[in-house]
Amino acid sequence: MSSDLAKKILLSFDVEHWYLGYKLRGITGWKVDSWRDYKNIETILSLLEQYDSKATFFITGQYAEDYPEIIRSIHDKGHEVASHGYSHEYIYNQTPEIFSEETIRGKAILSDLINNEINGYRAASWSITKDSLWALDIISNAGFKYDSSIFPTKNNRYGLYGAPDTPYKVIFQNGTDLLEIPPQTLKVGPLKLPLCGGVYLRLFPLWINKIAIRKSNSSGVPGRVMLHPHELDSDPPRLKVNIEAWLVKYYRISKVKSILKNFLAEYRSVTYNEFMREYNTDSFPRKNLSSFV
């Protein structure tokens, strides 16, 4: 491990309309309130500036169509703009044809806005599972250089438990490959805990999240921390929701800003693009998709 790799994180934000989480769960009572989208991004950009940090923003095409000036502002401040698909539909609910169309469309919207290459893709809700592995081929063919959509754990919505928990290359039948950068997990005995992102960052104590980052750093890989802009809204509308949605939308939500500040003060954050430039990705393990299903 080079000393430069000590205390380093890949910091990312999954950017979609703030109310999408309610809408997808069938929760009613919210209003579109665009000002929340502006306010949440402004909070993130000013924190990153304050700590002289850079991050990767995975953004949906629909969000970019509604807020082109936000996308340009993210890019102009030196952060990485990457794709979070177009509509945020779960990939395993789509046909390959529709997914392909949305993937190309989402990428083109972003690259036209910032007049730059879009290298990274992340699926809505980590929705590349054993039922949608075909999507990786489409992502590669669309010209992405890396993907970050496979969660190497398992719950009722997503996950591929047998997938590697550190970066690797997915090898396709024709010999081409795609860099896969998974989110953070931590092995505890037979368990693999999802950590450092979204609700998991808030469910588990900060020190457990930091152990996961330390373990990654000591093996020469940055920790992976991800959040949604809506999690920086310490005063979201209080709607009637079930327990799962309550955890995702409200549990310790008022603490997120201070947790992010804590990370930014302690770790050097880098973009996924920077990670690809700094690393010899040819040295990463090569995996056939069939090997971890």
Ligand SMILES: [Zn+2]
């Ligand atoms: Zn998302």
